[in-house]
Amino acid sequence: MIPDDVVDEVRARADIVEVIGEHVALKRAGKDFKARCPFHEERTPSFYVVPSKGFYKCFGCNESGDVFTFLMKRMGLSFVDAVKYVAERAGVEIREVSRRGGEDPHRHLYEANSFAQEFFEKSLWDEKAGKNARAYLKGRGIGRETAERFSLGFAPDEWRALREGSSVHGIDDAVLLEAGLLIQREEGKEPYDRFRNRVIFPIESTSGRVLAFGGRVLGMGGKGMPKYLNSPESPVYHKGEVLYGLSWAKNAIRREEGALVVEGYMDAVSLTAGGIENVVAPLGTAMTEAQARLLARYCTRAFLLFDSDPAGLKATFRAGDVLLAAGLHPSVVTLPPGEDPDTIVQKEGPEGVREYLSQAVDVLDRKLQILDERDYFSSIERTRGAVDRLLPTLRAAKDPALRDIYVAKVAERTGVRRETLNAELEKGEVGFPARPRARARSAPMPVGSHRPIALGAERKLLLLLVQFRDYVDLAAERLGPEELSDPGLRAVFQALIEDPELAHPTEEMDSVAAVRLEELLGDPERLSEASRVFEDSVGQIKESQLAARADRLRADMIRETDSSKQQSMVQELEEIARLRREMKTDWRPAIRRRQDPFDPSHEQEGR
Secondary structure, X not given: XXXXXXXXXXXXXXXXXXXXXXXXXXXXXXXXXXXXXOOOOOOOOOEEEEOOOOEEEEOOOOOEEOHHHHHXXXXXXXXXXXXXXXXXXXXXXXXXXXOOOXXXXXXXXXXXXXXXXXXHHHHHHOOOOOHHHHHHXXXXXXXXXXXXXXXXXXXXXXXXXXXXXXXXOXXXXXXXHHHOOEEOOOOOOOOEEOOOOEEEEEEEOOOOOEEEEEEEEOOOOOOOOOOEEEOOOEOOEOHXXXXXXXXXXXXXXXXXXXXXXXXXXHHHHHHHHOOOOOEEXXXXXXXXXXXXXXXXXXXXXXXXXXXXOHHHHHHHHHHHHHHHHOOXXXXXXXXOOOXXXXXXXXXXXXXXXXXXXXXXXXXXXXXXXXXXXXXXXXXXXXXXXXXXXHHHHHHHOOOHHHHHHHHHXXXXXXXXXXHHHHHHHHHOOXXXXXXXXXXXXXXXXXXXXXXXXXXXXXXXXXXXXXXXXXXXXXXXXXXXXXXXXXXXXXXXXXXXXXXXXXXXXXOOOOHHHHHHXXXXXXXXXXXXXXXXXXXXXXXXXXXXXXXXXXHHHHHHHHHOOOHHHHHHHHHHHHHHHHHHHHHOOOOOOOOOHXXXXXXXXXXXXXX
16 A cells, blocks of 8 residues: 555645546636546536646536546546556655555565566567567567567576576565466475566556566477466466556557457457557456456447457357446457457458458347357247347346347347346346255354365366366356465366366476376266256355355454444445355356357257
8 A cells, every 4th residue: 555645745746637638628717627527428518627626526427536536437547556647747756565564565576577577578689599589579560669568578498597587686486486487396396487488478457567477489389388378376466357458558448438359468469569559358268257347447348359260259258248247348350260360460450450340240149140040040949049048148238228129139039028038037047947055054264264165166176177178168257266275276277277178287287286187187086967066166166265254254353443344344244145145046057068059160959
C-alpha cells in the first residue's frame, strides 16, 4: 500500500484538468471546465471539473470524485495504480509499504523479474548471442520497434546464464526459485535456468510491472520439450488473472471500444506490429472469469480470433460464454482453414484483418450456423440436442436485453416456445437435475491446515485427467493450478494444461511432480462415470477452499477487537455460506470431444 501522506501529496500536486482532459474534451466555463460526461450518453454537457477543489461532478448521472476516482472508473485501474499513474505525471516518487508497516513483501520478486527482463532483452540484441532469435522474429514480421515495445528478449542456450548474471547483482537463488526463473530438481543439486534457447515474452500487470515470462523455443527443441513454456504461479503471478498485452493495449481498447482476443503471445505481437493494437491473449489456458472481468473494465465488445482448427473453435465458444457472463458481447471472427491471426496479418496486412473483423458474427449466431451445418435441426431428437447445446450460452448472457434477443432467436430457430426456454434457464444446467449432496458438519480446522477431502479430490481429479484427456481443458476453465494444495499434483496439473497429451515426466518437472505423474500414470484403478467424478472432485476442491476460508475468518474474529472489522468478517462469512449452498446444486455436464458439435472434426451421430 501507499502511505496516506504520499497519496495526499500526489492529490495536491495533480493537475486534474490535464489528467481528465486526456479522456474528454474539456471546455472552460468560468473558473471550471465542462464536457459531455464520459460515463453516460448525453447531448448537453453536464460534466464539470472544479480544479480549485480537485474534484469532478456530473449533474446528469451524479458520478463524482477526485482524480484517482476518475481514473479508476474510466481506465479500470486499482487505487494504487491510479495513484502511481498520477504520481508519474506529477513528479512524485512513490514508496510502497505493506499493511503491517514494512516494505512491499513482494518487492524482491518484482526486482528479480525486472532484472531478468533486462537480461533477456540485452541477450536478444547481443550481436552474437541473439542472432538466431532476431532472425526468427524477423521471419515472423517482428522488427526492432515492436520487439522493444513488448520488451521481447532471448534466453541463451545455457544452463546457468541467468543464474550467474543474477548472482553478480546480488540476487539470491532462493528469490529466483520463488519467482520461477530457476528450477531445482533435487535437494542438494544446483538449480538451473528455467528458460533456455527461447524467445522471451515478458508478462506484465496493467500497471506495467513484470510478473512472469513466456518462452517460445527456437528450432524444433528436444524430446519432451514444450514449444511454449510459461513461468509457474508465484506470489505475484496468477495466470488466470492476467491478460497478455493488456498493459500496452488498454488505451487502444478504450479508443476502439472493443478488444481482439487471440490465443497466444505471437498473435498479439504480430497484430500489433501490423498496426492493430487493441489485442490481448489469455496465458496458455482457457479464458477465465477473472480475465473476462478484467477485460470488461475497458470495453463491452470482444472479437474472438482463435485458430481455425478444431481446438481453436472449441476454445472460441468456451471463451464466448465466459465473456458473456462478465457482461461483454463477444463476436466470432472466422478465418480461412489453416490460418491464424499471425499468418493473416503477414499475408494480407492490417486491412485484411479488418475485413475479417467486419464479418464477425455474434457468438450465438455462429453456434446456430454450425448446428445447422451439422444437421442438428433435421429431427425432433436432434433439435432437442441442439437446445441443450445452446442453453449454456443463453444462461451466460447477463445483459437482460441481450438474453431476451438470444431467447427469441433460439425459439424461432428450434420451434421451442420462449416460455419453455426461460423455464429451462431457471432450472440450471441441462441434463443434470439439481441434486443436493450431503456433507457432514465438521469442527473448524486449525488455521493453515488442509481438509483431507480436498487432497483426496485433487488426486481423483488428476487421475481422471490422465485417463480422460478431453477433460483437461474443462478442468483448466474451472480451476487454476494454485487452487490445488498438494505441490506435486499442482505441478502435474500445470504440466497437463500446457501439454494435455503429456505421457511422461519432462525435464522441467521437479522430482516430487515427476513421482506424482508416474504414480498417476501407473495407477491400476480405472475410473468410470467420468463426468460425475469430474464434477464431484471439482466441487469438493472448491467447497473445501471455502470451508478453509471460513475457518480462518472465524479464528480471526476471535482475535479481532475492532467491531467494524468484525462486522465485515461476518458479512464475508455470510457470502461464503451462500456460495457453499449454491455449490451443492451446481451440476454441470462435462463436455466430451466426441459429443461436441462445435468441433469441425466431429462426425455427427446417425450420419
